[in-house]
Amino acid sequence: MNNQSELDRVNRVAWNSSDAIRVFTLERAFSDLGEQAAFEWLAPRCTGEPLLDVGIGTGRTIPLMTSISNDYTGVDYTPKLLEMAKSRYPDLDLRHMDARDMSALPSGHYGLAEFSWNGIDCVDYDDRVKILEEMYRVVRPGGYVLFSSHNRGGPGYRENIWQLLPKFTFNPLKLGWRTLRSMRHFQLGTLNYMRNVKLNHDYGDYSVKTAAAHNFGIVIVYTTLREQRRQLAQIGFESCAVFGSCEGNRIDNDVEISDAWWFHFIARKPVAACRFD
Template identity: 90%
Template sequence: MNSQSELDRVNRVAWNSPDATRVFTLEKTFSDLGEQAAFEWLAPRCAGEPLLDIGVGTGRTIPLMTAISNDYIGVDYTPKLLEIAKVQYPGRDLRHMDARDMSALPSGHYGLAEFSWNGIDCVDYDDRVAILKEMYRVVRPGGYVLFSSHNRGGPGYRENIWQLLPKFSFNPLKLGWRTLRSMRRFQLGTLNYVRHVKLNHDYGSYAVKTAAAHNFGIVIVYTTLSEQRRQLAQIGFQSDAVFGSCEGNRIADDVEISDTFWFHFIARKPVAAGPFD
């Protein structure tokens, strides 16, 4: 099995884990200030338009998207998470579908296709391109895509297993509690890290690396601003806005280095015909 298919296998295991179910069912609205800023930017531009919610998971983004428009479809490739979403939102059109092949959906139809919580980072780089091409295909001319992606230059890229050790305290009771609480996480995190570290590779403009989330149970792509903008342009998109996750600030077009954890990219399909239609 090659590293690309192994990356996909590792992440599918994580999405079916009890930890993923716990995290994705926590009461939450926006994942961060950057996502909130991106939705506020898009809302007046996509109001009443058909919306496609990719990687809907347990349904966190459903109320965020349907606040913009009730013409809504959500898709996800993890049946376990999708079933939870269907129970929570029984009246919504939620479908089992892989973002790399959305051929069941019409071309040039949606005013917005959104892929939240860095879901696009969880496949290999060629499949990342395939997802963006599918998003380009399904949105109408003049329509938008929104997705988040981990920052190659951000603090998340520097995370390692030592952060799972208990934080020191001069209070023995507090230190003892922290130690007990971290024992299982450290053991599992170390095991996952050792299993997955062979998939780590730095390509310069982007990298593949095991991430701290889910006890180092996932392996993801970290991108740079310049590489993601280049990739979007190659596919045919026009980059409209980028928001940083930490403070929700809009990142200027001429900025190439940021210390935010991840980016929220907004791009538009030009009104004129382009490739992959």
């Protein structure tokens, strides 16, 4: 997309940083217990179906997705990360594509479209709607979407630059190590925070705020359960399940307040859906 918002520009810089590449290349399977619970819920419903993996980064989710189906397509809008994924998985269908415009992909085709690691939070609200509408379009009637999103009421929303200061300890060796580590991150983190804090805005049911990840180098959307369920219903989805991040617990439909760091939302396109077909 040519017309980038300031939030979009900030986050694109972060995804090309050495810190982001370091994080994205860590060997891990599931990002957290919530993602594992969501995959276990979806696996029997999506086995063998065509799968779309949005925002693949360097390819962490590829083994998870291909473990339930060989019909796989992965997309990402950061060329550097995508090339790393292609070098690891040269035989897969991996494409450079922005989730806000996936017009190159067929409508009503995929049994599951997923966007992991809170990637949908890294664009502004209107673009978030575009992504969900595109995910709605490409999944088949009866198909599913899975995505994770930061919690407006969770501990991540309360993070600030003071956490970059070393935590005191009476052990001089530990304190020295913590001080050295803090010196390395505090200056860059403070600079990023002061530069990005102007983008902070609280809209009530969701907020835009600079986040601690990548040395306060990203600005993201934090949502509430109520707002995200409302947004999904507005687009045409049926909400199926929500899992909290750290403990992997399923959150009941009538719950509106949670202390999870982020949520994993599963929604389904109705069998009789026709809005975007």
